[in-house]
Amino acid sequence: MSDQTTPTVDNLREIAEQVWSAYLDPEGIRPLMLGETSEASSGVSASVSLTGAWHGHVVVTCSSEAARNAAAAFLAMETTEVSDEDMTDVMGELANIVGGNVKSMLPAATAVSLPHVVTGAANRFPTTRQICELAGTWLDEPFSISMWQSRELAEVPAA
């Protein structure tokens, strides 16, 4: 695996800007504020797996409140109207969109899985290492997008 096909935090930032512009902040008044963030104690984590020529995961993690805000923005409804199903569906779709866009940067023979969403517990990916993370707050709630690469491939020395 060469660095040429390893997505970077700049790639994640570019994808996030498109997602915020299209769905989460179309009016440009509620941006993702990049910077330090603490892990949400009771959050939502959505992921898609990438397999084939590149092995790893794209993970979108945020607090329950941020997931509720995201669902309200995606579905054009009030946060009080958002159901748990809305939250998990929207978080899964967020992971799917980011993962699909990341796929276009990876070797051609890489497949994206259907999304997987975990609520109220940490999402763990054994035998992987985090290769980049876009982290910050959205509407004062923690929000992060990260990429994890399978360790056996990640540890191959660069040529």
Next chain:
Amino acid sequence: MKILIADDSRVMRQIVIRTLRQAGFDGHDLVEAADGREAHDAAVAHKPDLVVSDWNMPEMTGIQVLSALRAAGNNVPFGFVTSECTAEMQNAAQAAGALFFIIKPFTPERFKEALSTVLG
């Protein structure tokens, strides 16, 4: 006109419907399908005037749906709305007869540009 919207994500089907409206394509009959098999069967049963389909779905992928329809002589206008956008996929979509390839995240302007030839 009748439009079939195929996506395994309920949220994305709602967003596609909203975006169609925002793009000025109001007043059409809408049919939804939650996986590729449903999309194929609905395309046969409902005879839509346009299919707007995700690529990566359970049961059948969008490209499998399109290929199966074309193999059976069904030439319904068909396009993709997907977060995956490799050159190979776009070439495969075009070769199979897709009219458009919209990448998520998308805007109403992109829908208008891609669908105006079909929906007027």
